[in-house]
Amino acid sequence: MHDREQVKIAADDALTDARLAGRPLIVLGEAGSGKSELLRHWSDGNVATASQLVNGWLPGPGRNFVDGLDEAAGLKDGDALDRVLGALGAQRSADFVLACRVADWRSASAKETIKNWTGFVPVELNIEPLGRAEIVAFLRIREGFDAATAEAFFEHYGQRNLTEWLGNPQTLVMLADLAREGIRPNTTGELFSLYVDRTWREHRKQASPLAHAAEDEVLPALGALFAALIVGGYDALTLAPGAKRLGSDLPLGECRTLPGVAGLSDGTLQGFLDSRLVIRAGQDRYTYQHRRIGEYLGARWLARHARTRELRQRLLRTLQHGDIVPSGVRGLWGWLATDAQLAEAVIGTDPLAVIDYGNADDLSPNAARGLLRAIEVAEDRNEIFGWREYRAAALVQEALKDEVERVLSVPGDKRFWTQLIILRQMRDRETVARHAVTLRAIMLDEARPYPMRDAAADALADFGDLTDWPAIIDQLANGTNRDSLRLALVMMLNANVGLTLSDAAFAETVYAYSGLTPRFTSSREVGTVAHYHRGQRQAISDNRLDGLLNAFTDYASRYRNDSDWSAAWDIDQLFYALLERRLALRDIDPEALWRWLNASDDRHNSGAREELARIDRWLEANEKVRRALQRKVLETCVEKPRSLRWRMGEVAPGLLPTLDDVVALLEWLPDADPRWQEVIWFAPRRAEGQAAREAAVRHVHTDEDREILRVHADPPPLDWERKEAKRQNVDCH
Known part of the structure; x- marks a missing residue:
């Protein structure tokens, strides 16, 4: 989120989060990830487009929401941003939200531009893909699938390693539509082709010309209109008269000479706009159902009519700004x-x-070789790649085996992005088998950047046939740099690898990675251990819990001190999450639980407040164990009985005694044990504490003892009681 900080935040909290107050917000996401929907939700539908601002639309007061920064075509990307900021009056107010496709956001330069205009560094909000639970819920609520069908749908694409498709809401809708007909595509090109072929005829009106139209009439016409919108940088087609047109709208009449449109009657053309591939964007305004659909059909139409070498060169020159393809037309x-x-x-x-x-999954060998060379050239030119999902399965087809091996053999990080893109395409057993030796070498090479090693290890774990994962994990856990430990921890979360280390070795690896052991003391890192907060149930079985809790307790006593709480934040979260799981299994040995609860002397500074609160509630509900631990606390306070209350809360607030607990503790203490003088004060005063005072009688032998019982039975009024009594003019006794 911030320059040096990444945090998760719920969409509904972003506009009110104090950390984001007064700063411009940039919403980033893949095409179809829901950026436009999010802006409409935040603004109650009051969203402007970048094209409208560039074409003279005047923003209103208050926070402005601007969609489609990447769609302001015809301008260099920096020029588009400057013109949008100028229209927003950004030099006077930083209260705006911009949305842009993540692939077209030039983070460093764009953030600097916004800072120069506003004086504030903008906050980048990246829309995360839908997770499994969200995908299933989406299919059930939005698409009407029953639970079993939704789960089976997810499993189908999960088995083909296509779950990133499902994380994109727009792609998910397309796949769901096709699934109703039993169709499940495997490439992006196949998805769009099948979806368009089955959707174009669906219409909103009863008597629509679409009912009698042919596909080779409708799709070329829509492709022409969509291409005109995108190349011209328009938001929508309009039928409105001149006085009512927006500057960012394209009059439908201006498209009448385009191939595929020319010759159609007004009624027929307007009937085509009734297709489900088109949506209404207001009164007499129409646009593509989704920009990705518009780009797909627009590109098909452009290619179809660029049949000569001269026309092809002219087309490509038209879509470029110098040597650059502007962000607004990169989809085309x-x-x-x-x-x-x-x-x-x-x-x-x-x-x-x-x-x-585009469709980089399904290229010919020659085209795929050209793509590989072009990626290398782009990397040599220091073009910006960025952290996102790259889907280009054509790069690892069998015909390119030698080229792939050549690229992967380059040491260090000279070919970082090219190698990473290739490694992320290793999504099936045949491909991984062809490159298994190289993948293993990359995984174990400590001179390689971590993302490269992680990608190679993922491919081998998901689709390889390795049988020596325990030895591999042991080698990584004993590596000479922190990346090796990180990789060991991450890979043990993979269901095909599992927790292969012993309890002590796992705890040592976690502590060493966090910088709390002598192995790595130059700097401390957190982050990777946090993966276990979400995935530890699949990686750590119930029968490992006792051993791991004991091991973490041993390492805490060996390496933790009062200044380590920030470095141990993730460790504490994992430890208490495991402890919470262990409590749910019952049959708890109080002696073991006592050791575990005393593993950290600084539980209040840990990042596990929710887990700790649930542990306290468990103690409150389990009398037998609670009382055994209360007695353990008393045993630690023989020399300093006055520290009893502090110690009870320090170990766990859930141990604080009830009245019945006080009676039991007083009956447990030897006669005249001085600790009774502290225990009695856990019981309520006055009449409510009578049972505790009766249990304490056998400890009373001196005037001091009797005075304690008297004060407990009739304590002096507290300040608030005295003030209230004075206000009511009564005796507070």
Whole structure:
């Protein structure tokens, strides 16, 4: 989120979170991830587009929400941002939210531009993909699937390693529509082709010309209109008269000469706008159902009509700004690579557009080789890649085996992005088997950057046939740099690997990675251990809990001190999450629980407040164990009985005695044990504490003892009681 901080925040909390107050917000996400929907939700539908601002639309007072920064076509990306900021009056107010496709956001330069305008560094809010539970809920609520069908749908794509598709809401809707007909595509191109072919005829009106139209009439017409919108940087087609048009709208009449549109009657053309591939954007305004659909059909139409070499060159020049493809047309550009005549030039100019927006899963061997070379050239030019999902399965087809091995053999980080993109395509057993030796070497090479090693290890764990994972994990856990420990911890979360280390070795690895053992003391890192907060149930079985809790307790006594609480934050969260799981299994040995609860002397500074609160509630509900631990606390306070109350709360607030606990403790103490003088004060005063005073009688032998019981039975009024009595003019006794 911030320059040096990443945090998770719920969408409904972002606008009110104090950490974000007064700063410009940038919503980033993949195409179809829900950026526009989120802005509409936040603004109650009051969203402007970047194209509207660029075309003279005046923003209103208060916070402004601007969608489609990447869609302001025809301008260099920096120019578009400057013009949007100028229209917003950003030099006077930083109270705005911009949305942009993550692949087209130039983070460093764009953030600096916004800071220069506003004086504030903007906050980047990245929309996370839907998780499994959210995907299933989406399918059930939005798409009407029953629970079993939704789970089976997820499993189908999970088995094919296509779950990143499901994390994108727009792709999920398309897949769900096709699933109703029993169709489950495997590539991006197949998905869009099947979806468009089955959706174009669906219409909103009873008597629509679509009912009698042919596909080769409707799709070329819509492709022409969508291409005109995108290339021209317009938001919508309009039928409105001139006085009522927005500056960002394209009059439908201006498209009448386009191939595929020319010759259609007004009624027929307007009937085509009734297709489900088109949505209404207001009174007499129409646009594509989703920009990705518009880009796909627009690119098909452009390629179809660029049949000569001269026309192809003219098309590509038109879509470029100098040597750059502006962000507003990169989606079109990416799909143009599916045309054999355009592929070489398109891929060579902007290979990442083909990966981000086109169909890089299904290229011919020659086109795939061209894509690989173009990625290497882009990396040599220091082009910005960025952390996102790269889908380009064509790069690892069998025909490119030697080229892939050549790239992966480059040591260090000279070919970092090219190698990482290749490694992320290792999604099936055949591909991983072809490169298994190289993948293993990368995984174990401590000179390689961590993301490379992680990607190689993921491929081997998910699709490899390795039988020596215990030895591999042991080698990593005993590595000479922190990355090796990190990789060992991450890989043990994989269900195909599991927790192969012994209890003591796992605890040592966690402590060493966190910088709390002598192995790594130059700096301290947190983060990786946090993965176990979410995934520890699949990695750590119930029968490992006692041993791991004992091991963590041993290492805490060996390496923890009062100044380590921040470095041990993640460790505490994991430890108390495991302890909470162990309590749920019952049959708790109080002696073991006593050791575990005393593992940390600084539980109040840990990051496990929710887990600790639930542990306290468990203690409150389990009398037998609670009283055994209360007696343990008393045993530690023989020399300093006055520390009893502090010690009871320090070990666990859930141990604080009830009246019945006080009676039991007083009956347990030997006669005249001085600790009774502290225990009695846990009981309520006056009449409510009579049972405790009766249990304490056998300890009373001196005037001091009797005075304690008298004060307990009739304590002096507290300040608030005295003030209230004075106000009411009564004797507070």
